[in-house]
Amino acid sequence: MTTTAAPDIRELAMRPINQGGWRWWTIFAALTAVIAWGAAGLAVQFKDGLSVTGLDQHVSWGFYISNLIFFMGISYGAAIASAILRLTDVPWRRGLTRMLESIGLAAALAGAAFPVFDLGRPDRAWYLIRYGQVGSPVVWDVIVVTNYLVAVILFLYLPLIPDFALCRDTIGAKVGKVRRFLYRVLSLGWSGRPGQKRVLAQSITVMSILIIPVAAAVPSVLAWLFSVTVRPGWNSTIFAPYFVLGAVFSGVAALVVIMAVFRKAYHLEAIVTERHFKMLGYGLIVLGCAYLYFMISEYVTEGYKMSEETGPQLELLLTGDLAWLFWLFTIGGIILPVLVIALPPTRNIPGITVAALAMVLGMYVKRFLIVVPGLAESIIETNTMTVYHPTWVEVAITAAAAAAIPWFLMLFFRLFPVISIHEYEAELEGGSSAFEAAGSGAVPAAAGGK
Amino acid sequence: MRIRSLVAVALLGVVGALSLLATAQAEDTPQVTTITVNPTPDQTPGKPVTASATLTDKSGKTISGVMLKFYVITDAFGPLPMKMAEATTDSTGTATVSFKPTWVGDIKARVYFNGTKDFAASQADFQFKSVGPVKVHANADFGLQSVRDWAPFVVAALVAIIWTTFIVVFLRVVIAMRAESGKPTPAKP
Numbered sequence: 001m002t003t004t005a006a007p008d009i010r011e012l013a014m015r016p017i018n019q020g021g022w023r024w025w026t027i028f029a030a031l032t033a034v035i036a037w038g039a040a041g042l043a044v045q046f047k048d049g050l051s052v053t054g055l056d057q058h059v060s061w062g063f064y065i066s067n068l069i070f071f072m073g074i075s076y077g078a079a080i081a082s083a084i085l086r087l088t089d090v091p092w093r094r095g096l097t098r099m100l101e102s103i104g105l106a107a108a109l110a111g112a113a114f115p116v117f118d119l120g121r122p123d124r125a126w127y128l129i130r131y132g133q134v135g136s137p138v139v140w141d142v143i144v145v146t147n148y149l150v151a152v153i154l155f156l157y158l159p160l161i162p163d164f165a166l167c168r169d170t171i172g173a174k175v176g177k178v179r180r181f182l183y184r185v186l187s188l189g190w191s192g193r194p195g196q197k198r199v200l201a202q203s204i205t206v207m208s209i210l211i212i213p214v215a216a217a218v219p220s221v222l223a224w225l226f227s228v229t230v231r232p233g234w235n236s237t238i239f240a241p242y243f244v245l246g247a248v249f250s251g252v253a254a255l256v257v258i259m260a261v262f263r264k265a266y267h268l269e270a271i272v273t274e275r276h277f278k279m280l281g282y283g284l285i286v287l288g289c290a291y292l293y294f295m296i297s298e299y300v301t302e303g304y305k306m307s308e309e310t311g312p313q314l315e316l317l318l319t320g321d322l323a324w325l326f327w328l329f330t331i332g333g334i335i336l337p338v339l340v341i342a343l344p345p346t347r348n349i350p351g352i353t354v355a356a357l358a359m360v361l362g363m364y365v366k367r368f369l370i371v372v373p374g375l376a377e378s379i380i381e382t383n384t385m386t387v388y389h390p391t392w393v394e395v396a397i398t399a400a401a402a403a404a405i406p407w408f409l410m411l412f413f414r415l416f417p418v419i420s421i422h423e424y425e426a427e428l429e430g431g432s433s434a435f436e437a438a439g440s441g442a443v444p445a446a447a448g449g450k
Numbered sequence: 451m452r453i454r455s456l457v458a459v460a461l462l463g464v465v466g467a468l469s470l471l472a473t474a475q476a477e478d479t480p481q482v483t484t485i486t487v488n489p490t491p492d493q494t495p496g497k498p499v500t501a502s503a504t505l506t507d508k509s510g511k512t513i514s515g516v517m518l519k520f521y522v523i524t525d526a527f528g529p530l531p532m533k534m535a536e537a538t539t540d541s542t543g544t545a546t547v548s549f550k551p552t553w554v555g556d557i558k559a560r561v562y563f564n565g566t567k568d569f570a571a572s573q574a575d576f577q578f579k580s581v582g583p584v585k586v587h588a589n590a591d592f593g594l595q596s597v598r599d600w601a602p603f604v605v606a607a608l609v610a611i612i613w614t615t616f617i618v619v620f621l622r623v624v625i626a627m628r629a630e631s632g633k634p635t636p637a638k639p
Contacts, residue, residue: 057533134602143605147612154616158623188624189631199626203619210615 009271009428010166013419016266017171023265024410031407038400041393042117050120052393059375059388063398064118066367069222069243070250071111071401072145073363076215077251079104079152081283083208083215092279094427095271098420099262100255101156106408107254108152110401112145117397137225144217151214155207157186161200162422165190179415219243226374232309233374236302242294249287250363256280256356258409260349262418271419274349281341281352284359288338295330316373321387325365333362482508485518485561485574488544492579499578502546503561505539505569512543513569520547523558531560551580 045052055062082100085093116122132139164187172180190196223239236242256277263272299318302310317326337355340346346355372388390398487503501520505513516539521531535547551557557580565571 134605140605143609147609150613150616154620158619161623161627188627190627191631193630195630196627199623203623206615206619210612214612 009419009424010170010421012266012268012271013417013421013424014167014171016413016418017167017415018175019266019414028407028410031403031410034403035400035407038397038403041396041400045117045120045393045397046122052391054388054390054394055118056388059372061118061371061375062388063368063390063394064114066364066371067398067401068111068114068118069219069367069371070364071107071114071405072218072222073111073243073247073250073367074254074360074405075104075107075111075152075251076148076218077247077249078107078255079155079211079215079251080248081252081255083155083211086204086208091427092276094424095268095273095276095419096255096259096280097159097423098418099259100251101152101159102409102412103251103255103258103405104152105156106405106412108149109408110404112149113401115141137221137228140221141225144214144221147214148218151207151211155211158200158204158207159420159423160416161186161188161190162192163417163420164188165192166421167416182415215247216244219247226370231374232307233313234370236298238294238298242291242298245287245291245294246363246366249284249291250360252280252283252287253356253359253363256284256353257360258406260353260356261406262409262413266413266418268418271424277349277352278347281347281355284352284356285338285341288334288359292330292334313373316376317369322369322373326369329362329365329369333358333365337362480565480568480570483513483563483565483569483572484508485563485572487561487574487576490559490576490578492581494581498548498550499580500546500548501559501561501576501578502544503574503576504542504544505563505572506543507569512539514539514541514543516563516566516569518545519562519564520549521560521562522551523560531562534559554580556580 053062055064078100082093082097082104085097085100116125119125128139128142132142164183168180168183168187172183175183220240220243223243226234227236227239229235259272259276259280263269299314303314303318306314316322337358340351340355376388484506485503486506487501490499490501503518503520505516505518507513517536518539519536520534522534523529524532534549537545537547539545556577558575558577560573560575562573563569563571
């Protein structure tokens with residue numbers, strides 16, 4: 001490793017900035033069209049109310065709350081993964097942290113909107129603040145999601161400061177006034193002084209530590225939203241760790257997919273290597289097996305007791321109308337993808353990417369299987385199971401949210417470097433972390449692997 | 451005489467036409483229906499309530515194969531019907547449902563028939579006594595009250611600590627960057 005590689009990293013990381021071309025615009029236009037379709041669906045729903053959705057008195061949480069759990073899960077999974085990689089100072093993290101943190105923000109923004117959509121009357125969202133009761137898990141949810149949104153913005157912003165300065169100093173003169181102003185203001189006058197490096201390193205470390213409990217609180221509270229009810233299928237003590245694990249699992253899987261796309265699109269092969277995919281693939285094997293273990297543990301204990309309330313739920317999932325979805329998730333979303341990554345012939349970039357994509361889609365199905373069957377069984381009317389079918393409005397809004405994440409990332413990486421250049425260059429200069437070259441020692445040295 | 455005869459014929463014609471129109475209209479108008487709620491036994495502790503109602507037309511003939519919806523009248527936000535169950539009438543025109551009351555006392559309920567092309571909508575009220583909901587979960591009587599009392603303050607303190615950390619981290623970075631921004635960057639060895 002020599003310092004001569006540094007300019008290449010700058011060139012590679014900043015290549016997406018200002019890079020347009022017909023491919024970029026075509027994909028951007030297609031994603032914008034999907035978002036516009038979702039906006040049309042939302043307009044119809046705001047005009048005519050929730051009757052345009054498949055939601056009813058029984059299944060009042062359908063696609064929307066599944067989406068909340070799914071997108072927020074990807075977000076805090078990505079944020080927690082980035083924080084752990086930073087705290088352990090794993091050397092190969094430098095190609096990933098920026099992507100993880102930006103996925104964290106994009107998915108959080110997409111997910112946080114869904115409770116408002118599910119209200120039907122968005123103007124009543126502020127009732128939660130005006131009339132909210134501290135004993136309500138919905139209020140807890142608002143608190144932890146707000147905390148998390150601020151945390152994830154700071155967590156993304158702090159490591160970007162030196163790169164904002166780099167943009168200010170290198171391309172600032174070539175871009176428009178607004179962008180030049182943006183780079184100048186956001187860089188906060190960074191000049192790479194030791195004092196600046198020390199404070200920034202300490203701040204990133206504090207945020208890396210803080211974001212883990214703040215992020216873990218979100219799936220935990222979301223899980224309690226379900227498990228503090230006495231509703232069959234939700235009344236479970238395992239839900240909070242189950243949701244946290246599911247979040248990290250889907251977050252890392254989403255990172256692999258997005259990493260593969262951006263690697264190809266922005267020619268980042270020199271920075272994001274097969275080793276990154278393999279290391280994350282090993283992580284996915286562990287997370288997938290752990291999730292499977294949690295799932296088996298949950299269903300075995302419930303199935304052994306087979307109470308009057310949970311019996312119909314389990315039958316619905318394992319052998320009933322939703323069995324095809326359940327087994328599609330279990331086999332196609334966990335077992336097969338884990339095998340694909342575990343077996344050496346398929347443990348390569350295409351194999352790991354396809355497996356990760358199957359895991360992401362599988363986890364969406366799983367969230368649907370947590371939310372909907374729990375509501376389908378009436379707790380008032382005996383022996384009644386409602387069937388939920390989402391309408392085009394819910395499908396359009398869901399597709400728009402899914403499209404909004406790559407849309408946001410495309411715009412983001414058009415303005416800011418896709419890789420943390422400063423951290424890369426600091427490593428090349430001899431520090432084990434981005435800021436150790438400054439002698440701060442605030443970030444722990446690499447735990448092997450350098 | 452002829453004129454009188456013509457007027458009489460014309461009047462007869464008008465009357466006849468009107469009666470034909472009335473008959474045709476009567477044939478198009480859906481038949482009036484009646485819902486008779488069978489006596490609903492008071493709820494037995496631990497068991498669901500079974501209610502049934504029979505739908506008949508104006509001649510007293512039972513109507514089968516249509517949906518009857520059962521509601522209880524709640525008082526939470528004024529008298530509003532809350533749907534409990536629905537069932538289709540059988541060959542005897544009777545729909546039977548079973549549901550779990552979620553509160554105790556005299557419960558006012560209502561059955562609705564929404565009507566079809568042939569039969570007009572109707573409704574009927576009934577009442578039964580609920581001695582207690584079917585318990586899927588029972589709160590323990592013992593305390594934790596002190597924990598409940600303190601929990602909001604502990605949570606508020608935690609949230610305050612988190613936000614204070616956010617603000618301190620951000621302000622410290624801003625101040626440190628500004629303080630050092632004017633100084634020259636040290637030359638690299």
